[in-house]
Amino acid sequence: MVTNNTTNHESSSPSEKVMNNSNGDDNILTLKDITFGYLPHKPVIEGINLDIPKGRFLGLLGPNGSGKTTLLKIMIGLHKPWHGHIDLGYDDTKTKKAGDFLPNSKKGRISSNTIGYVPQIESVDWNFPVTVTEVVGMGIWSRSGVFPWFNRNAKRLVQNILDSLGIGDYAKRQIRELSGGEQQRVFLARALIGNPEMLVLDEPTSGIDYNTREKILGVLTQLNLKGMTIILTTHDIAGIAKRLPWVVCMNKKIISQGPPNEILTSANLLKTYGLADNNIDNNSDNNKDNLLTGRREEFQSNTVAGNE
Numbered sequence: 001m002v003t004n005n006t007t008n009h010e011s012s013s014p015s016e017k018v019m020n021n022s023n024g025d026d027n028i029l030t031l032k033d034i035t036f037g038y039l040p041h042k043p044v045i046e047g048i049n050l051d052i053p054k055g056r057f058l059g060l061l062g063p064n065g066s067g068k069t070t071l072l073k074i075m076i077g078l079h080k081p082w083h084g085h086i087d088l089g090y091d092d093t094k095t096k097k098a099g100d101f102l103p104n105s106k107k108g109r110i111s112s113n114t115i116g117y118v119p120q121i122e123s124v125d126w127n128f129p130v131t132v133t134e135v136v137g138m139g140i141w142s143r144s145g146v147f148p149w150f151n152r153n154a155k156r157l158v159q160n161i162l163d164s165l166g167i168g169d170y171a172k173r174q175i176r177e178l179s180g181g182e183q184q185r186v187f188l189a190r191a192l193i194g195n196p197e198m199l200v201l202d203e204p205t206s207g208i209d210y211n212t213r214e215k216i217l218g219v220l221t222q223l224n225l226k227g228m229t230i231i232l233t234t235h236d237i238a239g240i241a242k243r244l245p246w247v248v249c250m251n252k253k254i255i256s257q258g259p260p261n262e263i264l265t266s267a268n269l270l271k272t273y274g275l276a277d278n279n280i281d282n283n284s285d286n287n288k289d290n291l292l293t294g295r296r297e298e299f300q301s302n303t304v305a306g307n308e
Protein backbone atom coordinates (compact mmCIF):
# COMPACT_ATOMS: atom_id res chain seq x y z
CA MET A 1 0.00 0.00 0.00
CA VAL A 2 1.10 3.53 -0.67
CA THR A 3 0.16 6.08 1.92
CA ASN A 4 0.48 9.64 0.79
CA ASN A 5 -0.28 10.87 4.20
CA THR A 6 -0.66 14.58 4.06
CA THR A 7 -3.48 14.60 6.54
CA ASN A 8 -1.67 12.12 8.81
CA HIS A 9 -4.73 10.22 9.78
CA GLU A 10 -4.16 7.04 7.80
CA SER A 11 -4.21 3.50 9.05
CA SER A 12 -3.30 0.07 7.66
CA SER A 13 -5.21 -1.19 4.64
CA PRO A 14 -5.67 -4.88 3.77
CA SER A 15 -2.95 -4.72 1.10
CA GLU A 16 -0.51 -3.22 3.63
CA LYS A 17 -1.07 -6.25 5.83
CA VAL A 18 -0.12 -8.62 3.04
CA MET A 19 3.32 -7.02 2.92
CA ASN A 20 4.13 -7.78 6.51
CA ASN A 21 6.25 -10.67 7.68
CA SER A 22 3.56 -11.49 10.21
CA ASN A 23 -0.10 -10.86 10.91
CA GLY A 24 -0.91 -7.23 10.13
CA ASP A 25 -3.61 -7.02 12.81
CA ASP A 26 -0.93 -7.69 15.34
CA ASN A 27 0.65 -4.26 15.74
CA ILE A 28 3.66 -4.05 18.02
CA LEU A 29 3.40 -0.27 18.08
CA THR A 30 0.69 2.21 17.19
CA LEU A 31 1.23 5.96 17.23
CA LYS A 32 -1.89 8.09 17.11
CA ASP A 33 -1.73 11.80 16.34
CA ILE A 34 1.61 12.32 18.09
CA THR A 35 2.95 15.85 18.50
CA PHE A 36 6.12 16.77 20.37
CA GLY A 37 8.72 19.53 20.54
CA TYR A 38 11.58 20.69 22.73
CA LEU A 39 10.56 24.35 22.98
CA PRO A 40 7.09 25.66 23.84
CA HIS A 41 4.84 26.10 20.79
CA LYS A 42 7.53 24.76 18.44
CA PRO A 43 6.65 21.16 17.58
CA VAL A 44 9.36 19.21 15.75
CA ILE A 45 6.99 16.35 14.93
CA GLU A 46 3.31 16.88 14.40
CA GLY A 47 0.22 14.69 13.94
CA ILE A 48 2.19 11.47 13.48
CA ASN A 49 0.04 8.38 12.81
CA LEU A 50 1.88 5.12 12.35
CA ASP A 51 0.92 1.45 12.72
CA ILE A 52 3.86 -0.91 13.00
CA PRO A 53 2.93 -4.58 12.69
CA LYS A 54 4.97 -7.22 14.47
CA GLY A 55 7.78 -8.47 12.29
CA ARG A 56 8.06 -5.36 10.14
CA PHE A 57 11.47 -4.18 8.92
CA LEU A 58 10.99 -0.46 8.46
CA GLY A 59 13.30 2.31 7.28
CA LEU A 60 12.54 5.85 8.39
CA LEU A 61 13.74 8.52 5.96
CA GLY A 62 13.88 12.28 6.14
CA PRO A 63 16.33 15.19 5.92
CA ASN A 64 18.47 16.44 8.82
CA GLY A 65 16.29 17.92 11.51
CA SER A 66 13.10 16.32 10.19
CA GLY A 67 12.38 14.63 13.54
CA LYS A 68 13.52 11.03 12.94
CA THR A 69 15.56 10.71 16.14
CA THR A 70 12.84 12.50 18.06
CA LEU A 71 10.24 10.05 16.75
CA LEU A 72 12.40 7.04 17.68
CA LYS A 73 12.80 8.45 21.19
CA ILE A 74 9.04 8.83 21.47
CA MET A 75 8.63 5.21 20.34
CA ILE A 76 10.97 3.91 23.03
CA GLY A 77 9.54 6.16 25.73
CA LEU A 78 12.41 8.62 26.16
CA HIS A 79 10.14 11.58 25.39
CA LYS A 80 6.55 12.03 26.44
CA PRO A 81 4.43 13.41 23.59
CA TRP A 82 2.63 16.70 24.08
CA HIS A 83 -0.36 15.23 22.38
CA GLY A 84 -1.49 11.86 21.07
CA HIS A 85 -1.44 8.27 22.13
CA ILE A 86 1.01 5.36 21.95
CA ASP A 87 -0.07 1.71 22.09
CA LEU A 88 2.60 -0.85 22.70
CA GLY A 89 1.35 -4.22 21.52
CA TYR A 90 4.32 -6.36 22.47
CA ASP A 91 4.20 -9.05 25.09
CA ASP A 92 6.56 -8.06 27.87
CA THR A 93 5.57 -11.06 29.94
CA LYS A 94 7.48 -13.36 27.59
CA THR A 95 10.29 -15.30 29.16
CA LYS A 96 12.59 -15.44 26.22
CA LYS A 97 16.27 -15.78 27.03
CA ALA A 98 19.02 -13.32 26.27
CA GLY A 99 20.90 -14.46 23.19
CA ASP A 100 17.92 -16.32 21.73
CA PHE A 101 19.03 -15.26 18.29
CA LEU A 102 22.32 -17.09 18.79
CA PRO A 103 22.75 -20.79 18.04
CA ASN A 104 21.21 -22.88 20.83
CA SER A 105 24.45 -23.79 22.51
CA LYS A 106 25.27 -20.14 23.15
CA LYS A 107 22.06 -19.05 24.87
CA GLY A 108 22.28 -17.45 28.27
CA ARG A 109 19.95 -17.32 31.21
CA ILE A 110 18.97 -13.70 31.36
CA SER A 111 15.40 -12.74 30.52
CA SER A 112 14.53 -10.41 27.68
CA ASN A 113 14.05 -6.69 27.35
CA THR A 114 11.26 -5.62 25.09
CA ILE A 115 12.92 -2.84 23.14
CA GLY A 116 16.55 -2.62 22.11
CA TYR A 117 17.83 0.82 21.16
CA VAL A 118 20.98 1.68 19.23
CA PRO A 119 21.55 5.45 19.47
CA GLN A 120 22.81 7.75 16.73
CA ILE A 121 26.56 7.31 17.07
CA GLU A 122 27.28 11.07 17.03
CA SER A 123 25.27 11.41 20.25
CA VAL A 124 27.58 9.16 22.28
CA ASP A 125 30.30 10.57 24.57
CA TRP A 126 33.33 8.57 23.44
CA ASN A 127 35.55 9.96 26.21
CA PHE A 128 33.69 7.96 28.79
CA PRO A 129 36.17 5.37 30.11
CA VAL A 130 34.37 2.10 29.57
CA THR A 131 35.31 -1.17 27.91
CA VAL A 132 33.43 -2.97 25.17
CA THR A 133 32.35 -5.72 27.59
CA GLU A 134 31.03 -3.13 30.03
CA VAL A 135 29.03 -1.30 27.36
CA VAL A 136 27.39 -4.53 26.20
CA GLY A 137 26.90 -5.64 29.80
CA MET A 138 24.90 -2.47 30.44
CA GLY A 139 22.24 -3.98 28.17
CA ILE A 140 21.45 -6.58 30.83
CA TRP A 141 22.29 -4.54 33.90
CA SER A 142 18.72 -3.88 34.94
CA ARG A 143 17.78 -7.54 34.56
CA SER A 144 20.65 -9.33 36.23
CA GLY A 145 21.48 -7.31 39.29
CA VAL A 146 24.42 -5.03 39.92
CA PHE A 147 27.60 -5.34 37.85
CA PRO A 148 26.65 -8.21 35.55
CA TRP A 149 30.19 -8.22 34.15
CA PHE A 150 31.33 -9.85 37.37
CA ASN A 151 28.93 -12.68 36.69
CA ARG A 152 30.67 -15.41 34.65
CA ASN A 153 27.49 -16.40 32.85
CA ALA A 154 26.77 -12.86 31.71
CA LYS A 155 30.37 -12.36 30.67
CA ARG A 156 30.23 -15.48 28.51
CA LEU A 157 27.00 -14.25 26.94
CA VAL A 158 28.58 -10.87 26.15
CA GLN A 159 31.52 -12.62 24.53
CA ASN A 160 29.23 -14.83 22.43
CA ILE A 161 27.29 -11.86 21.16
CA LEU A 162 30.48 -9.96 20.34
CA ASP A 163 31.78 -13.03 18.49
CA SER A 164 28.55 -13.35 16.50
CA LEU A 165 28.98 -9.74 15.34
CA GLY A 166 32.64 -10.24 14.45
CA ILE A 167 34.08 -8.03 17.20
CA GLY A 168 34.95 -10.70 19.76
CA ASP A 169 38.63 -9.70 19.86
CA TYR A 170 37.80 -6.25 21.18
CA ALA A 171 36.04 -7.26 24.39
CA LYS A 172 38.61 -5.70 26.70
CA ARG A 173 39.28 -2.57 24.67
CA GLN A 174 38.14 0.89 25.65
CA ILE A 175 35.16 1.81 23.51
CA ARG A 176 36.91 5.00 22.28
CA GLU A 177 39.72 2.86 20.81
CA LEU A 178 37.41 1.28 18.23
CA SER A 179 36.59 2.41 14.71
CA GLY A 180 33.15 3.81 13.92
CA GLY A 181 31.93 0.55 12.38
CA GLU A 182 33.15 -1.43 15.39
CA GLN A 183 31.48 1.00 17.78
CA GLN A 184 28.22 0.61 15.86
CA ARG A 185 28.39 -3.15 16.36
CA VAL A 186 29.13 -2.77 20.09
CA PHE A 187 25.94 -0.79 20.49
CA LEU A 188 24.07 -3.33 18.39
CA ALA A 189 25.41 -6.04 20.74
CA ARG A 190 24.23 -4.02 23.73
CA ALA A 191 20.74 -3.78 22.26
CA LEU A 192 20.61 -7.44 21.28
CA ILE A 193 21.80 -8.93 24.53
CA GLY A 194 18.34 -8.48 26.03
CA ASN A 195 16.78 -10.29 23.05
CA PRO A 196 14.29 -7.48 22.37
CA GLU A 197 10.95 -7.92 20.65
CA MET A 198 11.62 -4.73 18.77
CA LEU A 199 14.96 -3.26 17.73
CA VAL A 200 15.20 0.49 17.12
CA LEU A 201 18.37 1.76 15.44
CA ASP A 202 19.23 5.39 14.76
CA GLU A 203 21.40 5.54 11.62
CA PRO A 204 23.14 2.23 12.26
CA THR A 205 25.17 2.44 9.07
CA SER A 206 26.23 6.08 9.04
CA GLY A 207 29.91 6.62 8.33
CA ILE A 208 30.77 2.97 7.83
CA ASP A 209 32.21 1.17 4.83
CA TYR A 210 30.38 -1.03 2.36
CA ASN A 211 31.45 -4.35 3.91
CA THR A 212 30.51 -3.34 7.45
CA ARG A 213 27.18 -2.01 6.23
CA GLU A 214 26.46 -5.31 4.52
CA LYS A 215 27.45 -7.22 7.68
CA ILE A 216 25.14 -5.14 9.86
CA LEU A 217 22.29 -5.44 7.37
CA GLY A 218 22.89 -9.19 7.17
CA VAL A 219 22.58 -9.52 10.95
CA LEU A 220 19.44 -7.37 10.99
CA THR A 221 17.86 -9.35 8.16
CA GLN A 222 18.39 -12.63 9.97
CA LEU A 223 16.94 -11.19 13.17
CA ASN A 224 13.92 -9.94 11.25
CA LEU A 225 13.42 -13.31 9.62
CA LYS A 226 13.32 -14.81 13.09
CA GLY A 227 10.48 -12.44 13.89
CA MET A 228 12.13 -9.37 15.43
CA THR A 229 10.52 -6.05 14.49
CA ILE A 230 13.19 -3.65 13.25
CA ILE A 231 12.94 0.10 12.84
CA LEU A 232 15.92 2.05 11.59
CA THR A 233 16.61 5.55 10.34
CA THR A 234 18.89 6.12 7.40
CA HIS A 235 20.09 8.72 4.94
CA ASP A 236 21.25 5.98 2.56
CA ILE A 237 18.43 5.66 0.06
CA ALA A 238 20.11 3.56 -2.61
CA GLY A 239 22.22 1.39 -0.28
CA ILE A 240 19.61 0.66 2.38
CA ALA A 241 16.13 2.15 2.04
CA LYS A 242 15.58 0.75 -1.44
CA ARG A 243 16.37 -2.74 -0.16
CA LEU A 244 14.04 -2.80 2.83
CA PRO A 245 10.50 -4.18 2.69
CA TRP A 246 8.93 -0.98 3.99
CA VAL A 247 9.90 2.69 4.15
CA VAL A 248 8.38 5.73 5.82
CA CYS A 249 9.21 9.22 4.55
CA MET A 250 8.82 12.02 7.04
CA ASN A 251 9.53 15.68 7.47
CA LYS A 252 7.91 16.77 10.70
CA LYS A 253 4.88 14.82 9.47
CA ILE A 254 4.56 11.45 7.78
CA ILE A 255 4.69 12.11 4.05
CA SER A 256 4.31 8.61 2.64
CA GLN A 257 4.86 4.97 3.52
CA GLY A 258 4.90 1.63 1.78
CA PRO A 259 7.23 -0.64 -0.20
CA PRO A 260 10.22 1.34 -1.49
CA ASN A 261 9.49 0.71 -5.18
CA GLU A 262 6.18 2.53 -4.70
CA ILE A 263 7.37 5.17 -2.26
CA LEU A 264 10.81 6.31 -3.40
CA THR A 265 9.48 8.29 -6.31
CA SER A 266 10.63 11.72 -7.42
CA ALA A 267 7.39 13.26 -6.19
CA ASN A 268 7.73 11.81 -2.69
CA LEU A 269 11.44 12.59 -2.45
CA LEU A 270 10.67 16.11 -3.52
CA LYS A 271 8.08 16.40 -0.76
CA THR A 272 10.42 14.84 1.79
CA TYR A 273 13.78 16.33 0.96
CA GLY A 274 12.94 19.03 -1.51
CA LEU A 275 14.81 17.06 -4.18
CA ALA A 276 14.14 14.66 -7.00
CA ASP A 277 16.61 11.88 -7.77
CA ASN A 278 16.06 10.14 -11.08
CA ASN A 279 18.52 7.41 -10.14
CA ILE A 280 16.29 6.36 -7.32
CA ASP A 281 12.97 6.77 -9.06
CA ASN A 282 13.18 3.51 -11.04
CA ASN A 283 10.02 1.70 -10.19
CA SER A 284 10.63 -1.38 -12.29
CA ASP A 285 13.71 -2.96 -10.73
CA ASN A 286 13.61 -1.85 -7.16
CA ASN A 287 12.81 -5.20 -5.64
CA LYS A 288 15.50 -7.07 -7.51
CA ASP A 289 18.00 -6.63 -4.71
CA ASN A 290 15.54 -6.46 -1.87
CA LEU A 291 17.56 -7.51 1.13
CA LEU A 292 14.86 -9.59 2.70
CA THR A 293 13.70 -11.35 -0.45
CA GLY A 294 17.19 -12.56 -1.29
CA ARG A 295 18.22 -13.57 2.20
CA ARG A 296 14.92 -15.22 3.08
CA GLU A 297 15.53 -18.16 0.75
CA GLU A 298 19.13 -18.53 1.85
CA PHE A 299 18.15 -18.29 5.50
CA GLN A 300 15.20 -20.66 5.26
CA SER A 301 17.25 -23.33 3.54
CA ASN A 302 19.73 -23.18 6.43
CA THR A 303 17.13 -23.22 9.16
CA VAL A 304 16.37 -26.43 11.01
CA ALA A 305 12.59 -26.89 11.20
CA GLY A 306 11.17 -25.75 14.51
CA ASN A 307 14.25 -23.78 15.45
CA GLU A 308 12.66 -20.36 14.99
Ligand SMILES: Nc1ncnc2c1ncn2[C@@H]1O[C@H](COP(=O)(O)OP(=O)(O)OP(=O)(O)O)[C@@H](O)[C@H]1O
Pocket (backbone or CB within 6 Å): 038, 039, 044, 062, 063, 064, 065, 066, 067, 068, 069, 070, 071, 120
Ligand atom coordinates in the same frame (compact mmCIF):
# COMPACT_ATOMS: atom_id res chain seq x y z
N1 LIG B 1 17.37 18.16 22.94
C1 LIG B 1 16.93 19.05 22.04
N2 LIG B 1 16.63 20.32 22.41
C2 LIG B 1 16.16 21.22 21.50
N3 LIG B 1 15.95 20.92 20.20
C3 LIG B 1 16.24 19.69 19.79
C4 LIG B 1 16.75 18.68 20.67
N4 LIG B 1 16.93 17.54 19.97
C5 LIG B 1 16.57 17.82 18.70
N5 LIG B 1 16.16 19.11 18.59
C6 LIG B 1 15.65 19.75 17.36
O1 LIG B 1 14.54 19.00 16.90
C7 LIG B 1 14.54 18.92 15.50
C8 LIG B 1 14.49 17.46 15.08
O2 LIG B 1 15.70 16.84 15.49
P1 LIG B 1 15.98 15.30 15.29
O3 LIG B 1 17.27 15.01 15.98
O4 LIG B 1 14.80 14.53 15.68
O5 LIG B 1 16.15 15.24 13.69
P2 LIG B 1 16.69 14.06 12.76
O6 LIG B 1 15.68 13.88 11.70
O7 LIG B 1 17.04 12.89 13.58
O8 LIG B 1 17.99 14.70 12.11
P3 LIG B 1 19.38 14.00 11.65
O9 LIG B 1 19.11 13.39 10.31
O10 LIG B 1 20.32 15.17 11.53
O11 LIG B 1 19.80 13.03 12.69
C9 LIG B 1 15.79 19.66 15.02
O12 LIG B 1 15.42 20.94 14.62
C10 LIG B 1 16.67 19.69 16.25
O13 LIG B 1 17.50 20.83 16.24
Ligand SMILES: [Mg+2]
Pocket (backbone or CB within 6 Å): 068, 069, 070, 120, 202
Ligand atom coordinates in the same frame (compact mmCIF):
# COMPACT_ATOMS: atom_id res chain seq x y z
MG1 LIG C 1 18.80 11.89 14.00
